Structure formats: structure tokens, C-alpha cells
Amino acid sequence: MNALAQLHLSHNWLRAWFAILTLILAGIAIYLQLGLSSYFLSRYALLERQATAPIVILSQKQGNDQYEKIPEDVIAQVGRSSFVGGFELIRQKHAFLGQGPSGGGLKVNVIDPISPALSAPQVMSVEAKRLLQLPNSVLLTDEDARATGLGLGDEVVLENVRFRVVGLMDGNLGPRGSMISRDSLANLNDTLDRKQDIPVYSILAAPKAGKSVGQAIAGLNRELNALGAEAMSREQLTQKVIEDALKDQRDIRAFLYLAIFIGVIALLIISQAIHAMMAGQRVEFATLLAMGVPKWRVALLVLEQTVWIGLIASAFALSGGLVGQLVLEKADVYILLYPAQVPMVTGAILVTSCLAGMMSLPTIFGLKPVELLR
Numbered sequence: 001m002n003a004l005a006q007l008h009l010s011h012n013w014l015r016a017w018f019a020i021l022t023l024i025l026a027g028i029a030i031y032l033q034l035g036l037s038s039y040f041l042s043r044y045a046l047l048e049r050q051a052t053a054p055i056v057i058l059s060q061k062q063g064n065d066q067y068e069k070i071p072e073d074v075i076a077q078v079g080r081s082s083f084v085g086g087f088e089l090i091r092q093k094h095a096f097l098g099q100g101p102s103g104g105g106l107k108v109n110v111i112d113p114i115s116p117a118l119s120a121p122q123v124m125s126v127e128a129k130r131l132l133q134l135p136n137s138v139l140l141t142d143e144d145a146r147a148t149g150l151g152l153g154d155e156v157v158l159e160n161v162r163f164r165v166v167g168l169m170d171g172n173l174g175p176r177g178s179m180i181s182r183d184s185l186a187n188l189n190d191t192l193d194r195k196q197d198i199p200v201y202s203i204l205a206a207p208k209a210g211k212s213v214g215q216a217i218a219g220l221n222r223e224l225n226a227l228g229a230e231a232m233s234r235e236q237l238t239q240k241v242i243e244d245a246l247k248d249q250r251d252i253r254a255f256l257y258l259a260i261f262i263g264v265i266a267l268l269i270i271s272q273a274i275h276a277m278m279a280g281q282r283v284e285f286a287t288l289l290a291m292g293v294p295k296w297r298v299a300l301l302v303l304e305q306t307v308w309i310g311l312i313a314s315a316f317a318l319s320g321g322l323v324g325q326l327v328l329e330k331a332d333v334y335i336l337l338y339p340a341q342v343p344m345v346t347g348a349i350l351v352t353s354c355l356a357g358m359m360s361l362p363t364i365f366g367l368k369p370v371e372l373l374r
Contacts, residue, residue: 019273019356020313026270027317027349032324033258034345035335045238046174047109053088053118053204054213056237057220060230062202069199074229078203083219085208088118091198094176095185097138098158100148106156108138108178110185118204119182123172132181136188137166141177161188205231271356274306275363285364299361306357310350317349318342 057078059068078087097106111119113129120129124139132139138156145151145168155164163180207216213233220231232240288298325335 016273016277016309019270019277019353020309020316022269022273023310023313023349023353024316024320026352027314027345028320028324030348031317031321031345032328032335034341035321035325038341039335041242043174045241046172047121047177048234048238048241050121050123050173051118051204051234051237052116052120052122053206054234055205055207055216055220055231056234057203057205057224057229057231058237059201060225060228068201070201070203071228074224074227075200075203077223077227078205078220081220081223083208083211083216083223084205085211086116086118087203087205088112088116089200090119090202090204091200092185093201095180095188096158097163097180098156100150100156101154102147102149104144104148106138106144106148106150106178107176108180109176110182111179112182116206118206121173123169128167128169131166132179133183134166136161136163136184137180138163138184139167139169139179140165141169141173141175143175144178147175158188270352271359274309274353274356275360277305289365295365298364299358302357302361302364303354306353307350309357310353313353314346314349318345321345 057070057074059070062068075089078084092110095108095110097108100106111117111121111132113120113124113132117124117129128139131137140148140150140152150156150165152165152168155162157163163184169177205216205220207213211219217231217233224231285298288301289295328335
């Protein structure tokens, strides 16, 4: 039957080529859309993925980058919890330091570089942490350097406080991944006469010796849920940031709507093309049914043909997507497609092709050879 499927496909290639071409274009669109979405979403969670703290405690009302105060009783409970070995209170996550020479604003992350340095990203070296302990020092990512026009040794002034770039980091922390120490921010706040107490918005924690991260999170949640807070792992926080970004960002939702629209249009076009291809074999199918061939074997023959179409289209779509990725990266539009997502693209093409083929089965099963021979 496999040979028969290939033979029929070769006889009907003129009808099949349009379905294959449509599948290729739809596959390239899926490939690029998925890569663009992954890259865009990854920018929201780069720092979370690199967080040194394995446990994060937030208010249960906390949304994407929304500041929700942590109650004092939660802070007290974390301090005396038997599951916590060390913790760091986060009162202010970001600070704006002014404009760079290019006009781009410099927004930096506020961290504590001193042990246990739970807010310091894992990618930070010991030397980088030492540099950040210098008064009013800034570690600048290369992406922020390009955006602001600042470089090593440059200064930016805010309210007569001078901040100096003492080191550069690569872009694995993304835009707005630059950092200052909590002490440097305190100097700025003192100069601005910000005497009011800034609430705690999150707590970073490390499990107590002998406790795993999972055990510490489970124990903390038993203690904190009634107080309006929740503990989660670094990975769960990353997922939360991405999910909140999906809810809040219209441009990301537009990507998803576009993918659905492309899928529906592609399915309609492909179903018509495959239906026409099957119609070219209506005499053969009707004869097989008249000879008593079970319907499931006829359905299997149709499925084999659509699988061949899907495989051919997926091979060209992935190749075309790779070319499209190279072209877009030349224009500074980046694609991030994880290896595990490649089978998803192939699977989407195969499923679309097979589904379109299955839609033609009611017509095939209704064929009558006597009427076709009139």
C-alpha cells in the first residue's frame, strides 16, 4: 500500500503541488512566528532565569512587574522559618539613572553584590561583584551600551549624583540588564531626601542546609499561604513572568492571533487542494470500495498520501525557515527556536496535511463506480 500511495501521488502531482506549496509557506510562517515569539518572551525572563536565589516569595496578587507590598507578618515568618537558610528583601527592583549620549534612558537593576548576593545573577563573576561594590558604580550590558551610547569609564549624572560605568557585560541579561548595588541606590535616595520607607515587594530565599528547594517551597507555602504570600522556584517565576507578559502585551497576543489566522486559512486552502487531488482518483477509490476493500484501508491510503505531502512540505518549510531566520538576523530581527520546538513545527504541518486529507473521506466513501462510468 505504501508503494501504491507513492504511485498515486506521482500521478497527481499537479494537484498536489499547490497543497505542498501552501503547507511550505504556512510552515515557514509558523517557524518564524514561533521563533519571534520565543525570542520576544525570553527577553522578559532573562534575569529571572539567571537568578542566584532558588526561591522567590511574592504577594499572591503580584502580576507582571507590578509592585505588591509584602506584609510585615510574611517577612517575620520568613525570618523565623525552619526552611530558610538565608534571605534578601527586595524593596526596589529598578532605578532610572538618566539619559545616555545617544538619548536612550539608562534603567538598571538594583542588586546586592555582597554575600549571599541572592539578587546577583548567576552569570556575574566574583570580579564583577567586587566592581559593583565601588560607590555609585554601574555594570553595563552591551545591549544597553548600544542603546544609550555609554561605554566603559563614562558617567551619567542624576540629581548631582555621578554614576560611573566600571564594567561591561555581554547581552545574556538583555536590554535593561545593567546593574547598580543597593548601597549606590541608597546614596541616590539620600541625596534626593527620600526618607520614606520603601515597602518590600519580594523576598529572595535559599533553603536551609539539608533541605531541598522543593521541600523548602512546600514548607514555606504551608506557612505563608494564609498570610497572602506564595513561594515559588526560579523556574516557576520565569514561567509566571512569561504568562503575565502574554496577558499584558498586545503585540505578543497579536503574534498568536496571526498564527491562528494563518493556520485556519492554510487549512482551508490545503483541504481544497487535497480534495481536488483525491477527486482525481475517484474512479480508483470507488473501484476499491466496490471490490469490498474496507473503508479503513481506503482511509489509510488517503492518510499515507497526505503524510507524504506533509513530510515533503515540512522539509522545505524548515529549510525556508532557516533561510528566513538568517535574513531576519541580518536586519537585527532575532529568532529563538529551541530544538524541542522543531518537531512541533513539523508536527503542525503533518497534522494540517492529514486533517485536510481526512476531510475528503466522506466524499470518497460516498463514491459509486456505476455512476462514475456513465
